[in-house]
Amino acid sequence: MSSIGFDQRQGFIWLDGEFVEWSQARLHVLTHGLHYASTVYEGERVYGGKVFKLREHSERLYRSAQLMDFVIPFERAELEAASRELLQRNNVVDGYLRPVAWRGSEMISTSARFNRVHVAIACWQWPSYFDPAARMAGIRLKTAAWRRPPPDTSPFQAKASGHYQIATLSKHDAENHGYHDALMLDWRGHVAEATSANVFFANGRTLYTPTPDCFLDGITRQTVIELAQALDYQVVERTILPTELGDFEECFLTGTAAEITPVQSIDQHGYRPGNACRDFIAAYTQTVNA
Template structure:
């Protein structure tokens, strides 16, 4: 699929029905556009099956509740919408984006409790999120922006507004010739990349930031389980940025990123080692099993 995302052939599921791609539009006074009252999920379909689709739909509903609104569809109805969209477009391998938001209605201020909640499911065929970095290791910059305290945001929600600093961080990183940026949290601990969780290897053990102020990704949880099944010790803990110098390997996890090796973060370098390759290959096999 090529072309701008608003000018393509295909179908998008929107508010209970399939509509032509170019007709899937919202009004300029949509509340979600002005006040970020929007939540979403990114999922991948492999061979006709969405990996952890139900878990994603449950998280979508939970994210909406954390933003104080209710999606007017059940998990089962959201799942049916995803597969209806895929079937209508003839896709068995695709990225799936479900999004819910407060639409246009009688309220147009910070408060929007009377506005309707809308839901759409789109998709597209998407290759490696980081391109050839999946083979040789991604290069990351260090972001000046930090993940905020959970006292200031609903950090457990996959909410659109929380990605504003991610977009700025990634743009800055790309301007430096990097694939992405690594962010610290409000306390100065290593947190995550702009749209992926991060893992490190040292002396055969794995270290990954404790997700106490950022999203505990479903891919992250899957990979932690894979490591433990192999008998590998996993330390979920606070990691200081100066510790990066002692780590030997590094990788990112996410629905879009899948398992992507990291070759460099700032001035710190990592090898694309055996454990990184094993987890990447095993994850690829798992999602297609």
């Protein structure tokens, strides 16, 4: 990833229906989305100039907005066309696309029913989320102190900015202690996910993954489950307890940014990236580049 600050880049951002210079894509300091987290977004990977599963990401963006009680003021087809043109204008072939929608600054209070909804799309070149050498060796996770809350406390199916506050805190703590990322438990103490990726465990040709009943059921997670059938792997979605972490042979994370990332350890529990990690990395790479 480039060392240039995101506010200093060259190129274009699509903002409220227009392509504007990167530095001119601005918002007001009293924006409701900034103060009250009334913001939804997507993270989309670009391979060979095309967004992988663009339609699925677009549909989730609109579902997220609905769950956050606002309406995106553009048709889905318009946003998808803008995404494609933006990639061309910025010459992004392999990278990342970020659509985001938020409530504006007309009202600065908990109520925001009269605030205008803004939409922007940005894109940039972006290699693997984790350092390539670390990714091949497997990354190290630390169990986070913060937990995913009960499903009746937030619209967890929405990819909304407010859900990532504890993810940032957890990842910072992990990095401060020499780890790459954090494993998050839910309010019951069950294994949930990493800070911005889902988690799978493997024994032989069986994958185990937590049931997404209080955290986002990621698009890459769904893709892995689809690939498992073609690869003759069984997938078991169930409760996974921290006391079981030492019972599995392999572990990997899945996410649009993380793709398929092997894990070498969670706290004191070690894993050796093997056949399952290799099989799904290869199958996923083939799928996204098809």
